[in-house]
Amino acid sequence: MPRMYRLVVCTALFVALVATDIAKKANEAHAERLVLSNRSVSCGAANRGKLNNGVRLPAKGAGYVIPGHWLKRNYRYGSQQLVSLIKRAARTVARSHPGAILGVSDLSKKNGGTLYNHQSHQSGRDVDLHYYAVDRKNRPFMPDKYMPHYLYNGRAVYARKMGRVPERFFDLARNWAFVKALLTDRSANVTHIFASYQIKSWLLKYAKQKRASRALISRMHKVIMQPSDSGAHNDHMHVRVGCSHTDIRLGHCRRDNWPTSHLRKRRKGKIRLHYWRKCPSKTNS
Numbered sequence: 174m175p176r177m178y179r180l181v182v183c184t185a186l187f188v189a190l191v192a193t194d195i196a197k198k199a200n201e202a203h204a205e206r207l208v209l210s211n212r213s214v215s216c217g218a219a220n221r222g223k224l225n226n227g228v229r230l231p232a233k234g235a236g237y238v239i240p241g242h243w244l245k246r247n248y249r250y251g252s253q254q255l256v257s258l259i260k261r262a263a264r265t266v267a268r269s270h271p272g273a274i275l276g277v278s279d280l281s282k283k284n285g286g287t288l289y290n291h292q293s294h295q296s297g298r299d300v301d302l303h304y305y306a307v308d309r310k311n312r313p314f315m316p317d318k319y320m321p322h323y324l325y326n327g328r329a330v331y332a333r334k335m336g337r338v339p340e341r342f343f344d345l346a347r348n349w350a351f352v353k354a355l356l357t358d359r360s361a362n363v364t365h366i367f368a369s370y371q372i373k374s375w376l377l378k379y380a381k382q383k384r385a386s387r388a389l390i391s392r393m394h395k396v397i398m399q400p401s402d403s404g405a406h407n408d409h410m411h412v413r414v415g416c417s418h419t420d421i422r423l424g425h426c427r428r429d430n431w432p433t434s435h436l437r438k439r440r441k442g443k444i445r446l447h448y449w450r451k452c453p454s455k456t457n458s
């Protein structure tokens with residue numbers, strides 16, 4: 174009987190090993206197929222990741238434009254989910270509020286990775302956006318090369334490192350319509366909207382005036398936040414989408430940033446910095 178028992182255990186172990194190996198090979202084959210099919214894969218964390226087969230956002234489309242200043246940088250690649258979301262949300266606002274044009278600045282590089290002047294934007298799930306603005310006569314203000322700071326009265330005339338810039342005012346109606354389009358999108362999961370406390374409070378107050386649902390207001394409370402480790406975001410909105418199931422499986426996509434304290438320790442210890450930057454493509458490693 175003990176010998177029989179050992180035989181059964183050994184057979185079970187062998188079957189389990191074979192099954193694991195088959196599953197691993199199937200996963201790799203699936204990854205290969207996705208890579209060949211040009212599907213985007215977000216890898217690692219937003220502040221420590223890469224992007225495989227990044228989707229390029231066209232320079233302009235229905236309701237949005239990438240101003241020339243940012244177009245030259247060519248950081249306009251993102252995951253399929255992010256790029257489609259920007260297009261859908263901008264189109265929705267343009268339809269409900271004609272004349273509105275969303276200014277889009279940086280997404281990620283084609284293959285992701287570190288981006289000058291940004292802590293995140295590495296895995297194709299982050300985008301910086303201009304706030305919708307109006308001029309003194311309440312006419313839509315076309316996005317230009319500046320991202321000025323909106324003061325407590327909603328007016329903006331100064332931009333970081335640029336000094337005085339053409340005057341504009343925060344367009345609450347359009348910014349609210351855009352945030353609503355983001356948070357009610359059924360295909361992409363927006364996990365973070367970085368905006369200043371002031372802007373968050375304007376949006377929440379306006380949403381209540383417009384009788385937004387409790388669920389939407391509660392989601393705004395959770396998702397809109399002023400980051401603690403970077404600027405207040407009173408000059409632009411930073412939007413981040415979550416990982417898709419496929420990205421988690423293939424790219425080890427992480428929903429949140431890799432803790433920076435951990436990064437510092439790793440840098441001191443000269444441990445490889447690109448630990449999370451493994452993407453399924455051989456060309457990206």
Ligand SMILES: [Zn+2]
Binds near residue numbers: 291294300301411
């Ligand atoms: Zn950003």
